[in-house]
Amino acid sequence: MRLRKFLLFSYTLFLSCLVSQYVAAQSYGLGFYSHETVQDKRTGLDLSSKPLCFKDNFELSFDFAFLPNRPNYFGYILRLINNDKQNIDLLYDRRIDSKHFRLIIGDQFSKISFSLDEKKLFTGWTKFTFKFDVHKNQLTLVVGNSSYSQQVQFGKNNCLKVLFGSNDYLDFKTNDVPPMKLRNITVTEARRVSYNWPLNESDGTEAKEEVTGSTAKVANPLWIKKLHRNWEQLQSFNVKGAASVAFDAESETIYITGTDSLISYQVSSSKRTSQYYISGTQFLLHGNQSYYNSTLKKLFNINVDQKQVATFDFTAKGWDIKHNSKAFETNYWHNNKFYSPVDSSLYVIGGYGQFLFKNDIQRYNIYTKNWQTVKAGGENLIPRYLAALGETSKGAYILGGYGSTTGQQILNPKNLYDLIYFDVKKRLFKKIYELDIKGEDFVFANSLVINEKNNSYYGLIFPKHKYNSHLQLISGSLTEPTFKVLGNRIPYT
Numbered sequence: 001m002r003l004r005k006f007l008l009f010s011y012t013l014f015l016s017c018l019v020s021q022y023v024a025a026q027s028y029g030l031g032f033y034s035h036e037t038v039q040d041k042r043t044g045l046d047l048s049s050k051p052l053c054f055k056d057n058f059e060l061s062f063d064f065a066f067l068p069n070r071p072n073y074f075g076y077i078l079r080l081i082n083n084d085k086q087n088i089d090l091l092y093d094r095r096i097d098s099k100h101f102r103l104i105i106g107d108q109f110s111k112i113s114f115s116l117d118e119k120k121l122f123t124g125w126t127k128f129t130f131k132f133d134v135h136k137n138q139l140t141l142v143v144g145n146s147s148y149s150q151q152v153q154f155g156k157n158n159c160l161k162v163l164f165g166s167n168d169y170l171d172f173k174t175n176d177v178p179p180m181k182l183r184n185i186t187v188t189e190a191r192r193v194s195y196n197w198p199l200n201e202s203d204g205t206e207a208k209e210e211v212t213g214s215t216a217k218v219a220n221p222l223w224i225k226k227l228h229r230n231w232e233q234l235q236s237f238n239v240k241g242a243a244s245v246a247f248d249a250e251s252e253t254i255y256i257t258g259t260d261s262l263i264s265y266q267v268s269s270s271k272r273t274s275q276y277y278i279s280g281t282q283f284l285l286h287g288n289q290s291y292y293n294s295t296l297k298k299l300f301n302i303n304v305d306q307k308q309v310a311t312f313d314f315t316a317k318g319w320d321i322k323h324n325s326k327a328f329e330t331n332y333w334h335n336n337k338f339y340s341p342v343d344s345s346l347y348v349i350g351g352y353g354q355f356l357f358k359n360d361i362q363r364y365n366i367y368t369k370n371w372q373t374v375k376a377g378g379e380n381l382i383p384r385y386l387a388a389l390g391e392t393s394k395g396a397y398i399l400g401g402y403g404s405t406t407g408q409q410i411l412n413p414k415n416l417y418d419l420i421y422f423d424v425k426k427r428l429f430k431k432i433y434e435l436d437i438k439g440e441d442f443v444f445a446n447s448l449v450i451n452e453k454n455n456s457y458y459g460l461i462f463p464k465h466k467y468n469s470h471l472q473l474i475s476g477s478l479t480e481p482t483f484k485v486l487g488n489r490i491p492y493t
Contacts, residue, residue, distance in 0.1 A: 028200040029063070029183035030207070031222035032165045035072035036270075039175040044166035044219040045207070047185070047197065051081075051159035054134070058189040060162065061129040066121045067179040067222075069270055075176035080130075081161040084170060088139070088152065090128075092178045103141065105152060112141055112148040125183070134158060166219065181224060202226045229487045235272065237263055242284040246292035246299055257290045257301055259283070262312065279318025282310065287330030287353075288323075291346065293339045296366070304332045304348050307371045309364050332358060336389035336446060338396045339366075340424045347374075349398065349422070350384050355410070357383035357403035361422075378428035383407035384416055388459045390448030395423045397457065397478065400435070400444045402464060415441040415464075419478070433481040445471065455479050462492055469493065 032043035060080075066073065073094040080088040089104040103112035116126060131140040134154040141148045163169060165177040187195040196210045202225040207216040241259030248255070256263040261276045282301070291300045299312040306324040313320060331353030339346050345365045351358045359381045361374040387401030398420045404413045417435035422428070445460035455478040460471045471490040476483030 027225060027228055028198070029065075029181045029224040030199045030201075030218065031067050031181050031224055031227070032177050032179060033220050033222055034067075034070055034075065034177045034179035036070055036179070037220075039166075041220050042166040042175050042177045043222060044168075044177070045164040045182070046167065046169075046217045046219075047162040047164075047195070047209075048214060048216065051084075051161045052187065052195070053157060053159040054132070054189055055157060056190050057131070057133050057135065058187060058194075059129055059131050060185075060187050061127060062185040063125040063183045064121075064128050065125050065181045067181055068122050069267060070179035071270065073178050075165075075178040076174050077164065077178060077180060079161075079163045079167065079169075079172055079174070081163070081169065081172055083155065083157075083159055084161070086153075087172055090141075092180075101143075103148075103150065105150070110150045112150050114143065114146065114148065116143065132158070183224075200225065202229075231488060231490050234267075234270070235265060237265075239263065242286045242288060244284070244288050244290040244301065246290040248292045248294050250294040253292075255290060255292055255299055257282075257284065257288075257299075257312075262299075275317055277318045278316060279320075280322070282319050283323040283325040285323065285327055285330050287333045289335070289337060291337055291339070295341065296339070298366075300346065300366075302337060302346065302348065302364075303330075304335065304351070304362060305330050307364075309346065309366075309369070311366075329353075331356075332360075334385040334387075334446065336387055336396075336398060338389055338391035340391075340395070342394060342424045347396070347424070349389070349396075350381075350387060350401070350403075352385035352403075355408070357385060357407045357409065357413070359383040359403075359407065374427060376422070376427045376429055379420060379431040381420065381429050382416060382418075386443035386464060387416070388444035388446060388448045390450035390457055390459075392450060392452060394425065395421060397421055397448060397450060399448060399457070399459065400442075400461075402443050415443065419481075432478070435476075435481050435483070441465065442472075450478070452478075458486075467493060 030045060033041055073092060076089055076091055078090040087106060091102045091104055092100055093102060094100050098115055099113040100115050101113065103110040120126065126144055129142040137151055137154055139150050139152040161169060164182060166175045167173060183199045185197040186193055193211060197207050197216055199207050201207055202223050205218045205221060207218055209216060237256060239256055239258040243256055243258045246255045252267040254265045260281050261274050264273045285303050289302050291302060301310045303323045305327055308323050310319040310321050310323060332351030333353055335351030336349045337346060344367055345363045348362045361376055363372045363374050382403050382405055384401035384403030388399045390397045401416045403416060404411050417437055419432045421430045421432060440463055442461040443464045449458040456475060457478055458475050461474055462469045462471050469492045471492045473486045474483045475486055
């Protein structure tokens with residue numbers, strides 16, 4: 001049985017750019033490698049080669065957030081070493097039931113401990129401010145709208161080593177680091193900013209301080225700005241048969257359908273599971289497609305040629321039907337599909353096979369299990385494949401592809417760049433615009449991510465005419481014939 005290899009890639013912007021405000025808020029900072037890596041690969045930030053010394057009251061503040069999808073949230077956020085003797089530590093420990101943030105002074109827990117809303121910690125920034133009153137021997141920690149105070153003994157001269165995350169400083173070494181993000185670290189004395197580290201770098205092991213021009217040292221940096229433009233491989237899978245992929249956006253789970261098993265990969269936790277079919281092996285036609293609907297919580301495998309849709313039962317751990325194994329490959333390669341709640345049906349549009357491009361609209365009702373060819377009015381849909389489709393509550397957008405007006409491959413096939421909307425209830429196609437492409441021609445990967453609120457889409461394109469090719473993420477408008485390239489490219493063959 002032939003093994004098919006799948007590579008999964010993560011691109012931070014692709015997940016977060018659906019809300020432009022969120023992207024703007026997350027676009028820079030320093031991320032910290034944590035327990036998902038070996039100890040000597042974890043991130044540490046040392047603000048200065050020499051301790052920062054203060055004679056008067058001073059403050060240290062920074063913006064804090066968590067990196068999502070990590071297995072363990074435990075460790076030292078910050079260690080302040082005063083005169084190489086006294087340690088003041090901010091620790092995060094999710095193992096305890098409540099008050100996960102804890103302040104340690106020396107070898108003892110202080111009375112400062114608290115928790116914050118986890119959703120905000122993963123989706124936004126929270127400002128932490130340490131206020132040192134050397135005259136009253138008092139430390140106050142301000143977090144959001146809350147304030148916590150603790151008596152701490154200070155001397156006349158206070159010289160602090162400021163260490164975030166992992167460090168190997170004297171007897172204060174640690175490699176217990178939570179998977180966190182920091183930015184906008186500032187130090188003020190007598191109400192004046194003495195130091196400011198924005199942490200807006202995109203590479204390197206130094207962070208520039210903007211007041212004095214000095215630099216902080218970073219070990220094993222994970223620059224957030226770089227995450228918003230570069231793809232990173234997450235996993236590699238070997239799968240038996242003509243495998244296909246579906247995605248549950250609600251739980252962020254990728255399903256890879258093979259002939260003997262279903263692989264599930266949860267992006268949020270990096271958890272991978274493999275379930276062998278209790279129902280026995282499933283025949284998968286070359287060119288089959290899988291589809292997951294988050295509302296129905298069902299996984300479908302679609303065989304258009306034999307007019308069969310198999311539904312996976314997650315409880316029984318098997319498929320409800322076996323596909324007909326008489327055919328070898330589909331006549332509807334790279335078709336587009338979506339589910340419409342309007343009529344409880346799966347729609348399959350277009351495709352390619354036997355030297356013919358298709359513009360068929362085929363509908364499968366998931367309750368009656370009947371197939372029907374749908375006649376649509378409005379704009380003529382040019383027969384095509386390699387188009388992108390993004391579903392909405394009332395229909396679907398179809399963008400681009402490759403085809404010909406007659407449907408025949410031998411009669412002037414070409415790249416298509418039209419954006420069309422299909423209204424399920426009215427059964428109408430409406431052409432919205434056509435992209436004017438002046439550079440290299442391209443086609444589309446199968447899916448579009450639609451943001452109706454912002455009238456925008458996100459998709460992947462690649463040049464069809466090259467064997468050693470690449471995938472490129474783009475963002476475009478649903479109302480104007482414009483788009484822009486986002487991030488770097490993924491090698492694609």
